[in-house]
Amino acid sequence: xxxxxxxxxxxxxxxxxxxxxxxxxxxxxxxxxxxxxxxxxxxxxxxxxxxxxxxxxxxxxxxxxxxxxxxxxxxxxxxxxxxxxxxxxxxxxxxxxxxxxxxxxxxxxxxxxxxxxxxxxxxxxxxxxxxxxxxxxxxxxxxxxxxxxxxxxxxxxxxxxxxxxxxxxxxxxxxxxxxxxxxxxxxxxxxxxxxxxxxxxxxxxxxxxxxxxxxxxxxxxxxxxxxxxxxxxxxxxxxxxxxxxxxxxxxxxxxxxxxxxxxxxxxxxxxxxxxxxxxxxxxxxxxxxxxxxxxxxxxxxxxxxxxxxxxxxxxxxxxxxxxxxxxxxxxxxxxxxxxxxxxxxxxxxxxxxxxxxxxxxxxxxxxxxxxxxxxxxxxxxxxxxxxxxxxxxxxxxxxxxxxxxxxxxxxxxxxxxxxxxxxxxxxxxxxxxxxxxxxxxxxxxxxxxxxxxxxxxxxxxxxxxxxxxxxxxxxxxxxxxxxxxxxxxxxxxxxxxxxxxxxxxxxxxxxxxxxxxxxxxxxxxxxxxxxxxxxxxxxxxxxxxxxxxxxxxxxxxxxxxxxxxxx
Numbered sequence: 001x002x003x004x005x006x007x008x009x010x011x012x013x014x015x016x017x018x019x020x021x022x023x024x025x026x027x028x029x030x031x032x033x034x035x036x037x038x039x040x041x042x043x044x045x046x047x048x049x050x051x052x053x054x055x056x057x058x059x060x061x062x063x064x065x066x067x068x069x070x071x072x073x074x075x076x077x078x079x080x081x082x083x084x085x086x087x088x089x090x091x092x093x094x095x096x097x098x099x100x101x102x103x104x105x106x107x108x109x110x111x112x113x114x115x116x117x118x119x120x121x122x123x124x125x126x127x128x129x130x131x132x133x134x135x136x137x138x139x140x141x142x143x144x145x146x147x148x149x150x151x152x153x154x155x156x157x158x159x160x161x162x163x164x165x166x167x168x169x170x171x172x173x174x175x176x177x178x179x180x181x182x183x184x185x186x187x188x189x190x191x192x193x194x195x196x197x198x199x200x201x202x203x204x205x206x207x208x209x210x211x212x213x214x215x216x217x218x219x220x221x222x223x224x225x226x227x228x229x230x231x232x233x234x235x236x237x238x239x240x241x242x243x244x245x246x247x248x249x250x251x252x253x254x255x256x257x258x259x260x261x262x263x264x265x266x267x268x269x270x271x272x273x274x275x276x277x278x279x280x281x282x283x284x285x286x287x288x289x290x291x292x293x294x295x296x297x298x299x300x301x302x303x304x305x306x307x308x309x310x311x312x313x314x315x316x317x318x319x320x321x322x323x324x325x326x327x328x329x330x331x332x333x334x335x336x337x338x339x340x341x342x343x344x345x346x347x348x349x350x351x352x353x354x355x356x357x358x359x360x361x362x363x364x365x366x367x368x369x370x371x372x373x374x375x376x377x378x379x380x381x382x383x384x385x386x387x388x389x390x391x392x393x394x395x396x397x398x399x400x401x402x403x404x405x406x407x408x409x410x411x412x413x414x415x416x417x418x419x420x421x422x423x424x425x426x427x428x429x430x431x432x433x434x435x436x437x438x439x440x441x442x443x444x445x446x447x448x449x450x451x452x453x454x455x456x457x458x459x460x461x462x463x464x465x466x467x468x469x470x471x472x473x474x475x476x477x478x479x480x481x482x483x484x485x486x487x488x489x490x491x492x493x494x495x496x497x498x499x500x501x502x503x504x505x506x507x508x509x510x511x512x513x514x515x516x517x518x519x520x521x522x523x524x525x526x527x528x529x530x531x532x533x534x535x536x537x538x539x540x541x542x543x544x545x546x547x548x549x550x551x552x553x554x555x556x557x558x559x560x561x562x563x564x565x566x567x
Contacts, residue, residue, distance in 0.1 A: 054083040057160075063152050064112055066159050067121055071110075074098060074168040075178055077202035084168075089153055089160045101167030102131040102200075103146075104175045120151035125169065129507075131179065135199030135210065136220050137505050139469055178202050181506055183484065184215050185274040186227040187267065189453060193385075193430040194274055194301055195227045196484050198505035208242040208249055208279050215275045216253075220505075222466045226432045226450030230267035232256050238290060247283035249276060255290045266299040274301075303483075304348060304385075304429035304561030306523040310530055310538065311346060311557040312550070313337070318344075318557075321550060331366045339369060343380030343519075343555055345426075347387065348562035354381040354389040361391045363403070372403045379423060383560050385431035386457060397422035397438055402459045413461035415449050416440065424478040424488075427451070429561045433504075434462060435486050437470065437478035446470035446478060446488050448504050469508035471500040479522040479558070481529055487511075489520040489531070497531065514539065514546055521556040532556050 054073035057066055070087035077098070085093040105125045115122040124147050129139045153162040170178060180203050185194040197219055201210040216235050219227050234256035243250050251272055260268070269287050276282050287294045309320040309327070318336040319328035328334075329350055336344060339362060341355035353364040360374040361381045373381075373391040382390040388402040390412075397419040401409040416422075419438035426435045436447045449465035470478075473490035476497070481487050487501045497517030502508035517539075519532040529541040538553040539546040 056083055056086045057158070059158070061159060063121055063159050066152070066161065067112060067123065067150055070161060071169050075170050075174045077178060077204045087161055088164070089155055089162045092162055092164065096164060097166040098168050100133050102179065103127050103167060103169045104129045104172060105169060107171040115149060118149045118151055120149060123148045123150065128172065131200045134217065135201050135214050137198065137200050139508070141467065182211050182278050183275070184211070185271050186219050186229050188430050188432050189228050189457065191228065191267065193303055194270070195430050195432050197223055198484055198503060208244060208276060208282060211275055211279065212237060212242050212251060212272065215271060222464055223450045225452040225463050230264050230271060232260070244281055247281065249282045249285050250288070251285060252288040252291060257289045262296065265294050266296045269296050270299050270301055306528060306559040306561040308523065308528055311559055312538065313344070313554045314552055332364060335364045335369055339364065341555065345381060345383050345558040345560065347383045347560050348385070352383060352387060354383050356380050361389065363389055370407065372407055373401070373409070379425060382425055382427045382558070384427040385560070388459060390425060390427055392422055392425055394421055394423060410458060412459050415462045415465050416447060423475045426478065426480060426558065428480055428483070430483065435478055435480060437475050437488055439475055444470050444472070444475035444490055446486065448486065466504065468502045468504060469500055471498040473498050477519045479520050481522040482525050487520055487522060487529060489517055491517070511541065512545055519556065521558055523559060524561065530556055
């Protein structure tokens, strides 16, 4: 099966437990809590949605004034951008597509100049990020500028815009007011976990329709070969809208979705319910196919949760840190202590630890440790949900292998051919993506790529990655903060660790620097984000600052987490 088609697969595996979705008589209640962990930048106000109030064109405005007013008015999506369309000729008002693209830039850096070649004006801008018609957010790297051409015509003695690029432009403040992130949900290939993908849409009455359309259209290209969807190919909304009445969203799909078995219907509704859970006006969902209501039995979904305690190696041993002691893992802890590794990661069952020591990467199980990769210059290993240990040398980023439970090394084709070095690689807790911190062209580059597997579930290659904003300085460490969010750590010449937290498909933030920080380790949420200093200090993020919680820590192990069951 090709990678491009993999996300269309449907399987018969029963779904485990993640967050209870009550699907009774075709109506599913939207969960507002439970075990789905949204990334930090997906936070949204529970109050009324903010709508920017725009003004129409001024009388006798010059072309420059009209263009500036149009850009300002296009920040308001109210009534399908009705105010912005007042700046356009009748013909253009009927064809202009504001949802085609959103450009976020600094308004004070825009320049408007006369352009005789087009007989109008050209606006030059430097994008910070763009959002395409499907809601995919792409940050811009560097300072590349773009030019947008506009022409004008007199209508009733007043200037109006007669040609303009599709899309809107917003400064960061207006972007945050108008656009909101919504997390689409797809399944992993084994149908046991929901995988998030963040999209951005303007806040308006059609938001629910935009979310459902994006979900039915499928994942972004970078993720498409790594996830599955329950919706058959060609599934669309029958009436091109998602009406909401009494807080219930009614979703009516076309005939391509008909004839599905009960398990597939349950999966379809699970994706819909979870994807709409961030639309504040929706409390429940009903599903119909070609006008026929669909009933489904309750469905539970699984997701990985980590222990909120730090898993550390200290002089007292290897285990979970408590207030005054180390809570050791039977059998496993003593074997880790004997190896005395410099880095480690543990699987959800706590029966497998991948540990890095001077001899290489070892797989530690209750039966005993086994050296599984003796290559030189290895970086800290990672573990996926199927028990594969991922290992790669720092100076050979393309020589990535996944080591199976039988000890066999399987090469995984990477998607960073220009990387000269890799300092960190970590598999997401749902097992569908990898986070890689590489050095390419002398710069630190943070990448997220989908894991593509064969028909037996064996990882074989990584999809084309997306780039995520990274910490500056010398690349040192990167981690998953939660299911949507990653963090990276880089040090400057003074040894100060710069830390950047980024949503995959969203915004990024710089956290407070840490002097002497060398490693960053995440868990299930931001409150489990920890930094290890070169002097053995362990700090965790709380209330906007780093707080020291322990000293003499040799390593903080990464936890892949175990499913939390909600019956």
